[in-house]
Amino acid sequence: ETQNSLIECKGEDKVKQPSGDVIAAEGDTVTLDCTFQTTATYSYLFWYKQEVDGYPKYMLRRDTYGTGDNAAEFQKDRFDAELNKTSVPLKIQNLHLSDSAVYYCALQ
Template sequence: MITPMLLKLFIFASVYHEYHGEEIVDQPDKHITEFEGKTVTLQCKFKTASSQPDHFWYIQRANDFPKYMLRRNKYGSEDNDAQFKERFDSKVSSDSVPLMIKNLRVSDSAVYYCALRSTVTETHSTLKQKQRKCSVI
């Protein structure tokens, strides 16, 4: 009998403040522990004055840079990075954009964070995080 491995997912909470109004992103679950093969949903609540915000999810594995996973908006526009198409999904509601991960794998153990704008860019083959006002809670 094979015992399923217990995974721990960490959530990165971030808060953004803009000049033309306030944007807030809150990830209420600070860590989630679940068994391999299960489905998990990571919560992301937001508040924004923008009428057309885009919502982004990122992953940061141990000893690695943050990586773009997917983008969503309330008009149904969707984009997933190729490596996150099969098991990762998100749907936007009026105040949240949860990330669902199906069939958890050991490689899914990482820090996940959501944002209201693109915060990671690729430059000279390295990824750099643009947003500075973030904190791990």
């Protein structure tokens, strides 16, 4: 019986979106929660938007260095996220009907 100690599996990275469904009106501001746990020193967090029958669309990225960017169609004045130690809540301001979608938070 050979033991292979070279393969190390760390199941420590976790991403949670505790809010569930969020109901709001046009013009409102909503914040979608995303909490994460990681053993990595530097984290890269992403938000994606998926519309019905669509694929997840890249919205924005934030990282531990305090840098990040927004995709052209998701301008910072309406879509912003601030990366804290364990969370990266997505704030959507001045809600449009077209913002109705499923939003995914991802950790790299």
